[in-house]
Amino acid sequence: MQTARFIRFNYVLTALLLLVMMAxxxxxxxxxxxxxxxxxxxxxxxxxxxxxxxxxxxxPEAERIAVFDxxxxxxxEQPIYFQLVFALDRIKQLAPQHPEWKTTQxxxxxxxxxIKGALAGGDAALMKIITVTHxxxxxxxxxxxxxxxxxxxxxxxxxxxxxxxIYQPMLELLEYLRKNGFKTFIVSGGGIDxxxxxxxxxxxxxxxxxxxxxxxxxxxxxxxxxxxTKLSGSPFIDDKAGKPVGIYQHIGRRPIFAAGNSxxxxxxxxxxxxxxxxxxxxxxxxxxxEREWAYDRKSPIGELDKGLTDAPAKGWLxxxxxxxxxxxxxxxxxx
Amino acid sequence: MQTARFIRFNYVLTALLLLVMMAxxxxxxxxxxxxxxxxxxxxxxxxxxxxxxxxxxxxPEAERIAVFDxxxxxxxEQPIYFQLVFALDRIKQLAPQHPEWKTTQxxxxxxxxxIKGALAGGDAALMKIITVTHxxxxxxxxxxxxxxxxxxxxxxxxxxxxxxxIYQPMLELLEYLRKNGFKTFIVSGGGIDxxxxxxxxxxxxxxxxxxxxxxxxxxxxxxxxxxxTKLSGSPFIDDKAGKPVGIYQHIGRRPIFAAGNSxxxxxxxxxxxxxxxxxxxxxxxxxxxEREWAYDRKSPIGELDKGLTDAPAKGWLxxxxxxxxxxxxxxxxxx
Numbered sequence: 001m002q003t004a005r006f007i008r009f010n011y012v013l014t015a016l017l018l019l020v021m022m023a024x025x026x027x028x029x030x031x032x033x034x035x036x037x038x039x040x041x042x043x044x045x046x047x048x049x050x051x052x053x054x055x056x057x058x059x060p061e062a063e064r065i066a067v068f069d070x071x072x073x074x075x076x077e078q079p080i081y082f083q084l085v086f087a088l089d090r091i092k093q094l095a096p097q098h099p100e101w102k103t104t105q106x107x108x109x110x111x112x113x114x115i116k117g118a119l120a121g122g123d124a125a126l127m128k129i130i131t132v133t134h135x136x137x138x139x140x141x142x143x144x145x146x147x148x149x150x151x152x153x154x155x156x157x158x159x160x161x162x163x164x165x166i167y168q169p170m171l172e173l174l175e176y177l178r179k180n181g182f183k184t185f186i187v188s189g190g191g192i193d194x195x196x197x198x199x200x201x202x203x204x205x206x207x208x209x210x211x212x213x214x215x216x217x218x219x220x221x222x223x224x225x226x227x228x229t230k231l232s233g234s235p236f237i238d239d240k241a242g243k244p245v246g247i248y249q250h251i252g253r254r255p256i257f258a259a260g261n262s263x264x265x266x267x268x269x270x271x272x273x274x275x276x277x278x279x280x281x282x283x284x285x286x287x288x289x290e291r292e293w294a295y296d297r298k299s300p301i302g303e304l305d306k307g308l309t310d311a312p313a314k315g316w317l318x319x320x321x322x323x324x325x326x327x328x329x330x331x332x333x334x335x
Numbered sequence: 336m337q338t339a340r341f342i343r344f345n346y347v348l349t350a351l352l353l354l355v356m357m358a359x360x361x362x363x364x365x366x367x368x369x370x371x372x373x374x375x376x377x378x379x380x381x382x383x384x385x386x387x388x389x390x391x392x393x394x395p396e397a398e399r400i401a402v403f404d405x406x407x408x409x410x411x412e413q414p415i416y417f418q419l420v421f422a423l424d425r426i427k428q429l430a431p432q433h434p435e436w437k438t439t440q441x442x443x444x445x446x447x448x449x450i451k452g453a454l455a456g457g458d459a460a461l462m463k464i465i466t467v468t469h470x471x472x473x474x475x476x477x478x479x480x481x482x483x484x485x486x487x488x489x490x491x492x493x494x495x496x497x498x499x500x501i502y503q504p505m506l507e508l509l510e511y512l513r514k515n516g517f518k519t520f521i522v523s524g525g526g527i528d529x530x531x532x533x534x535x536x537x538x539x540x541x542x543x544x545x546x547x548x549x550x551x552x553x554x555x556x557x558x559x560x561x562x563x564t565k566l567s568g569s570p571f572i573d574d575k576a577g578k579p580v581g582i583y584q585h586i587g588r589r590p591i592f593a594a595g596n597s598x599x600x601x602x603x604x605x606x607x608x609x610x611x612x613x614x615x616x617x618x619x620x621x622x623x624x625e626r627e628w629a630y631d632r633k634s635p636i637g638e639l640d641k642g643l644t645d646a647p648a649k650g651w652l653x654x655x656x657x658x659x660x661x662x663x664x665x666x667x668x669x670x
Contacts, residue, residue, distance in 0.1 A: 219580050228606075252545060
């Protein structure tokens with residue numbers, strides 16, 4: 001009986017410990033790659049106050065919507081946006097079917113490896129690059145081309161596949177929020193169907209919780225097969241003032257938590273944190289030239305100028321990658 | 336000890352019973368308003384085979400996407416679409432601010448109560464009605480106008496608020512699917528932000544799982560207040576071939592279960608059931624002139640012609656409201 005009592009006592013103790021851990025809103029395992037700084041504390045404090053039933057800031061689970069930018073917030077974006085790398089690689093792959101590209105811009109520059117030259121054509125050149133790589137095929141064919149690229153392409157600096165260059169502390173933040181009843185969404189300027197190919201595996205975010213830029217799609221039955229075809233023309237750009245619009249059209253309610261890293265996220269943070277009740281705005285500030293990249297106000301990719309200036313007055317948390325994060329990428333942990 | 340053993344035995348028995356009930360996929364409480372006909376059995380059989388791990392048709396939870404049309408599938412749609420009733424009522428309400436409407440069509444006819452006359456102007460008249468009632472205001476103002484209408488308007492036949500004219504058997508079907516790990520979505524030709532006002536309360540479907548027709552929205556800061564304004568122009572029509580497109584853009588994966596009631600749902604059913612593996616297509620056939628309405632091939636509202644012809648060959652279940660459903664509306668149950 002002594003043994004039985006001891007076992008029972010241990011069960012009770014374990015249960016009590018679990019309750020204490022649940023009540024504290026975070027345990028040692030949560031946000032493990034975050035340094036024990038004010039940034040981590042601010043996140044934990046916010047989650048505590050919106051999830052505690054007796055708190056004046058309590059938010060019902062259904063309304064715990066958290067939105068995350070992707071480029072520079074969940075995965076890296078240097079030296080150029082990864083989706084652009086996909087498009088450039090895809091042009092090289094498709095070139096044999098387009099002999100005319102050897103003498104037409106921006107393709108000719110791309111095929112010579114002169115990316116700067118290719119992009120010198122500005123928005124018009126970019127639109128051509130996107131059109132030939134992202135439209136004129138079925139949605140299944142497009143997804144397959146993204147999958148194949150992710151499986152083979154490697155980042156020039158780290159030698160890692162692009163979908164491994166995701167931020168470990170942000171993965172833990174997503175997980176921590178979900179554990180506390182949040183529904184996590186991506187709201188990115190990137191292509192909605194580009195991101196959906198890897199978002200579930202990389203971030204635990206299912207396709208239906210990915211919001212992004214999109215192009216028209218047409219439904220038709222081709223040789224008896226129902227098919228969705230990606231078209232060019234009238235794209236929706238889910239960036240800047242487009243982000244609150246994307247949130248409204250896809251999610252239909254205002255988030256209580258928003259995370260971004262550039263001025264492209266300014267309006268999303270503004271819209272989110274202007275709502276009534278407790279709100280949280282977070283900006284990932286790229287301060288780590290050694291482990292990642294250091295850039296903000298003057299960067300052509302991921303420019304953070306207005307957001308950096310206004311963050312203190314707006315009450316947005318500036319996460320300092322260098323000092324707030326123990327590791328950057330998951331593959332560092334495994335070393 | 337005898338008592339303790341008996342209690343323990345009872346626990347084991349209860350646990351076993353629960354397991355048996357879970358394994359059977361349905362218990363007596365599920366789909367309680369469905370008659371014990373082949374229709375109910377077909378639904379239960381499908382859910383069993385996609386949720387049983389050892390089944391060759393097993394579908395992982397994340398892929399258990401079920402889509403439902405709204406008008407005529409989840410709520411009634413006679414004598415005219417309820418959203419159109421909202422628009423007409425709203426025009427009467429706004430008329431004092433628009434003295435010119437007394438002499439301009441289609442408003443003049445609406446104000447005289449001549450709906451037929453108002454709609455005689457075809458698509459152009461309809462577009463005017465939608466524009467003045469659905470655009471040019473903030474998204475919050477629009478939602479408030481829908482809420483106020485739902486709280487006051489009554490259906491001419493039943494005297495019930497419109498959001499009470501929902502189908503009890505379909506509510507049970509939604510619940511049954513969710514209980515079995517499905518994520519339930521609305522995919523309707525109705526306005527996305529019109530439906531979101533009541534979908535969570537009426538159907539247990541949160542705003543982010545409502546797909547519908549939409550208009551452009553613009554984000555701006557007005558007198559310091561971040562605001563989303565509804566614009567007219569370039570609407571997305573989530574009907575017919577637009578439904579698979581809406582599903583792709585919002586959900587990003589092909590459903591395995593689709594329910595509709597009219598030819599507006601044909602392509603959604605076609606797209607859903609053309610996918611690999613087990614799929615289910617369901618058409619609510621309005622056959623009950625006494626308790627609801629009886630209409631199909633010749634109805635100007637909710638026309639079901641091609642779908643009715645093709646359902647047997649496509650393997651889509653035709654639900655016979657009169658013979659398959661014990662009750663139509665929740666308020667009948669409470670009588």
